[in-house]
Amino acid sequence: AMEQSHSTSVAGMVKLVLLEAKLIENLSSYADELERRLNILKRAVPQLQAESNKAISQMEEYVSNPINGFSLIRRMNQDWNDWMLFMEDPVGSSQVAYVSSQKSQLPTNVDLIEACIAIYRLQRFYNLTVKDVSTGMLNGKKYDVSLNALDTYVLGREHHKHHTVDLAGEWFAETNSWLMEHTLSTPIGADREKMLHFFASAFFDYKYYSIALSLFDHALVLGKKTGDPALLNRRRDIEKLAREEVLAKTEPKADATNYGRGCRGEFVGISNLYCVYKFGTSPFLLLAPIKMEIRLLNPFIIVFHDVLSPREIDELQKLARPLLERTTVVKFKKYEKDSRRTSKGTWIERDHNNLTKRIERRITDMVELDLRYSEPFQVMNYGLGGHYAAHEDFLGDTWADKKEEDDRIATVLFYLTDVEQGGATVFTILNQAVSPKRGTALFWYNLHRNGTGDTRTLHGGCPVLVGSKWIMTLWIRERMQLFTRPCLKETT
Numbered sequence: 001a002m003e004q005s006h007s008t009s010v011a012g013m014v015k016l017v018l019l020e021a022k023l024i025e026n027l028s029s030y031a032d033e034l035e036r037r038l039n040i041l042k043r044a045v046p047q048l049q050a051e052s053n054k055a056i057s058q059m060e061e062y063v064s065n066p067i068n069g070f071s072l073i074r075r076m077n078q079d080w081n082d083w084m085l086f087m088e089d090p091v092g093s094s095q096v097a098y099v100s101s102q103k104s105q106l107p108t109n110v111d112l113i114e115a116c117i118a119i120y121r122l123q124r125f126y127n128l129t130v131k132d133v134s135t136g137m138l139n140g141k142k143y144d145v146s147l148n149a150l151d152t153y154v155l156g157r158e159h160h161k162h163h164t165v166d167l168a169g170e171w172f173a174e175t176n177s178w179l180m181e182h183t184l185s186t187p188i189g190a191d192r193e194k195m196l197h198f199f200a201s202a203f204f205d206y207k208y209y210s211i212a213l214s215l216f217d218h219a220l221v222l223g224k225k226t227g228d229p230a231l232l233n234r235r236r237d238i239e240k241l242a243r244e245e246v247l248a249k250t251e252p253k254a255d256a257t258n259y260g261r262g263c264r265g266e267f268v269g270i271s272n273l274y275c276v277y278k279f280g281t282s283p284f285l286l287l288a289p290i291k292m293e294i295r296l297l298n299p300f301i302i303v304f305h306d307v308l309s310p311r312e313i314d315e316l317q318k319l320a321r322p323l324l325e326r327t328t329v330v331k332f333k334k335y336e337k338d339s340r341r342t343s344k345g346t347w348i349e350r351d352h353n354n355l356t357k358r359i360e361r362r363i364t365d366m367v368e369l370d371l372r373y374s375e376p377f378q379v380m381n382y383g384l385g386g387h388y389a390a391h392e393d394f395l396g397d398t399w400a401d402k403k404e405e406d407d408r409i410a411t412v413l414f415y416l417t418d419v420e421q422g423g424a425t426v427f428t429i430l431n432q433a434v435s436p437k438r439g440t441a442l443f444w445y446n447l448h449r450n451g452t453g454d455t456r457t458l459h460g461g462c463p464v465l466v467g468s469k470w471i472m473t474l475w476i477r478e479r480m481q482l483f484t485r486p487c488l489k490e491t492t
């Protein structure tokens with residue numbers, strides 16, 4: 001199946017919600033078909049039994065009657081063949097075919113691993129315990145959601161396989177307590193005793209013996225098999241290993257970098273320098289002066305407030321939504337998918353339509369740079385734990401497609417949505433954090449006056465904890481700034 005990176009945008013995951021609803025409807029029709037079939041049997045079997053009981057109770061007498069005799073011969077000749085055909089006829093084959101036809105649309109194992117990594121990232125960045133995640137306690141706010149035993153089991157399993165900080169035990173313990181109290185509405189949950197044995201042996205294989213023992217015991221009691229010698233032997237083996245087991249309790253450690261602190265809102269004592277209104281002679285500025293919040297003078301970082309209207313934003317999202325594709329990063333001069341940047345995005349030409357042209361003019365008013373050779377707009381939507389790890393926007397000398405003196409002099413980053421929790425843009429060296437606010441734009445220079453990259457602009461998009469973060473970026477190129485920014489080049 002084509003990798004669709006389902007978890008990397010909220011817009012993309014909406015498709016899965018719709019597909020799941022159809023699959024459930026399909027499962028319900030499957031149940032209806034089974035029920036119809038069951039109803040036929042429920043009607044027929046008692047009638048067949050009544051006749052058979054009559055025959056059994058007075059066998060010779062029964063068949064001495066020619067009517068009974070004939071009927072028996074005919075039934076045995078014809079009806080049993082029909083029952084066989086009835087039993088052979090697959091139930092719900094059209095529903096099975098539907099599921100099979102949708103299989104390529106379902107998330108793959110890669111999608112699942114990516115989603116696990118997103119959860120671990122959220123734990124690390126926002127200091128969330130396993131219990132927090134599993135019960136929907138996100139950053140001190142309780143949401144009416146929770147994981148089930150299969151969710152926590154998979155999160156433990158992936159930790160066991162891939163992770164250096166081993167939270168597997170915590171996730172497995174959470175799975176255990178879930179299983180003690182609840183039932184699963186999946187095929188594996190249909191037979192509770194079997195399900196407990198399944199998990200017991202899975203945890204045994206992962207060498208989490210105490211958890212295996214607890215589930216095994218639960219299964220014995222449930223199946224009333226506490227006297228079964230073979231099972232008791234098995235129990236003794238597990239118990240022996242469980243007694244020798246040393247369990248280290250690990251909890252996720254909060255990301256201790258400055259970036260992590262910025263994402264958690266721990267930059268303190270750093271307020272905006274000041275706010276000013278930008279007036280001007282252009283039609284837009286005459287009508288509505290822009291509120292500018294100067295964050296830093298060197299390097300220059302500003303936040304422009306209320307520069308896109310809700311209607312403009314709706315239109316941008318409508319335009320971008322069907323075109324979203326997994327974003328990439330440059331690795332060895334090639335663009336590739338990478339867990340350091342998990343979002344979906346699309347490029348929109350600045351002269352695409354009246355709206356984009358209008359926004360382009362507004363940016364010129366705001367930042368007084370010539371946009372002619374700049375890049376198209378990029379509209380992006382982040383997904384589950386979606387982030388963009390710390391990076392610089394300038395191209396430096398490393399990029400194959402960078403032309404002489406045409407680096408990304410500045411970045412304009414529009415926030416198209418508020419984000420309920422997380423998703424700030426953080427400048428890790430400069431101790432600046434900007435929270436997304438619908439309609440606001442962040443602007444900064446990426447280059448020194450002499451045109452080299454200003455490494456102090458290292459920044460990242462923090463993992464989104466709750467919400468759908470949409471942004472639109474414009475990377476302004478250096479070429480054409482000669483007239484608007486004549487002092488750009490220092491003579492060397």
Ligand SMILES: O=C(O)CCC(=O)C(=O)O
Binds near residue numbers: 473
């Ligand atoms: O999402 C963000 O806040 C940052 C995005 C960014 O830095 C970029 O797209 O270059």
Ligand SMILES: [Fe+2]
Binds near residue numbers: 391392393
């Ligand atoms: Fe960036």
